[in-house]
Amino acid sequence: MNDDGVWAVSITPSMRLVNLAKTPRATERLRQLGFTPENFSRLFDDAPDAMVICKTDGAIVAVNGQVAQLLGCSQSELDGENIQEFIADFFRDRPGASPDDDLAAHRGALVAIRKDRTEIPIEISVGSPEGTEDELILGIIHRRDEPPCTRPCQIPADFEHVLSKLSAKFINLAPDLVDAEIIIGLGSLAEAIGLDRVSIAVLDDESDDLIVTHSWAQSGTREFPAQSLKLVLPWLASRVIRGEPVVAAAPEDLPQEAQAEKQHMAAFGLKSTMVIPLRVGGKVTGGIACSRVRTQRSWSPVTISRFETAANVFASALARKKADEKLQRAYIEIRELKEKLELENSYLRQEIKLEQSHNAVIGESNAMRGVLKKAEQVARTDSTVLILGETGTGKELIARTIHEMSGRSKRSMVKANCAALPSTLIESELFGRERGAYTGALTKEIGRFELADQSTLFLDEIGELPADVQSKLLRFLQEGEFERLGCAKTIKVNVRVIAATNRDLKSMVKEGKFREDLFYRLNVFPIVVPPLRERFEDMPALVWHILEEMGLRMGRKIEGVHAGTMVAFQKYSWPGNVRELRNVIERNLILNTGPIFRAELLELEKTDRTLRHLDQIESDHFRSVLQAKGWRIRGKGGAAETLGLKPTTLEARIKRLGIHRPC
16 A cells, blocks of 8 residues: 555456555564465465455455466456455455445355356455455355265464464574474464374484374374384384375274274374374475364365365474474584684693694604604504603603504694693593583583693693592593583594503502502503613703703703713703703803803812702611611511611612612
8 A cells, every 4th residue: 555545456367465464563573473475475375275355345356376276267257346346245245345344254154256257156354454444355156066075164263364374483493492392383283184193204314203292182183192103103104204294083994904093093092183284395204193082074175275275384394393403403513623622722822832842752762762762653653652761861852752653643632631730620621521510610611631622632641630639540541431511422532541640550559549440441552761870871962952042042052061061961960850961051151252152160070969969868868777676677676667668669769770689
């Protein structure tokens, strides 16, 4: 309607209907129902019933194809005609109709005159389209000449209203609300058509079975239980999966092979039933079943067509819900991957300096050649490795060497220092946590095992691992799975574990401080890294490597090493091993700015003499106590108790000092 109150006219009835629907009040009403004028026009055109919209004087505004088929002519032939030329009594019971009349829906036994001048019996539901301020009339036309046994059940005129509300409800509905709205929609549909029970079964992609997921029933009528249709109603399930409807006005209408279905109807007191396949994009996705308990009901083609229209609404809603849920799972996976990558990048930024400064194993001694040979042998496998050695010997460097020679080298090695992490937090650091897993856990955190998926995890100072975390590590080594703190979901990752320690794990097992089964799981391929005092021939190469690395970092160019310095370095025992050597070189680079590197020899000699003197005193004392106790270390009255030391501590010192029991 334009500003002058005149209905807009277009070339075709379909376009005229679009313009009609674009009037302010009609547009607002359609918006409330979830339609656009174009969508409303398509719904009108595709409706299974013959539908006509005309003015109060009978002038046709729009008809759908069903009207043209009913009257035996084309839609264009009806354009601009008056409905009373074809249905003389269209306004019967309403003489002198005007826009102010009450246009409540009514039915009457009327006659329609076809193009070939033959007459067919009809009945009409007449009403006023919502939003038109009673200026138009909507007629829904049905034939009355079907045989009594197939005569369609009378469907109230508000069926289209229920259908449009259903369609509008599911537009932009959140996935978690769809199921509840489907139940409500099934009830509305059943009440509009006069059904006693309506159920929906969804086709499961994995089992290719129909599973009942939604059901509604009138008070006093049993709902269809949620179960497999293939199991309880095999004939019906196979028909629906093939896309074939099942229509039975009475149980005896079912074929002989549908015995389970007949028994089901008898058990539930069903008089009539109909099942329509649900389709999305031509593919069967499930089925919707409706039943009558109070009386039998025949199902005409018109009724089936209407029910198929409703089925499409539910099928689309379920498909949209499934797609939304799948998309949500993709969003969650993407978010978790993004978080994992961010944590991994953050971790790598922290480790990059360490990797750059320890990029090669330096040493040509027989001891180091043996270590490197073992590293090369085990690198080609995914076996767990246990690296043993004193502090500062370069155990982490050997672990990195194994990783770089393995098939996992495309991803960076992940490190966790079990001694540096607080015992209360080490489990979450290794295995991750969910938000709220414990007080202070304000965010979800991915653990080192997840970061190391498809790579290598280096567990340094494994001997410091708490007992409760030892059991969780053992489970991972056995089964390759774990759970985050605060989450019951099992996570599987592909991680190669390399552990290292400077402690005597065998003694810790005997003392009950380290799980024996975990020790054997870790000790698959042990590698012992020798201390620096056992590889003095590697000293020149080590010194030059460290000087070049630190000189580059400090902007210094070292041209040579003072001969006396190198001799002193080779004589010193280096209790702190390579780590101590690096510290001494760095300190002396700061103190001496010339091109020739030299170290404070007196400092080294003094330190060495002091250490040797103290070691000798300690060795003599330990030896006298051991002799007095008959070389018995453990137990009451043993040497460890006398010296006030733990047996493992005493054993480690005896080994370091080179004390041997006389033969």
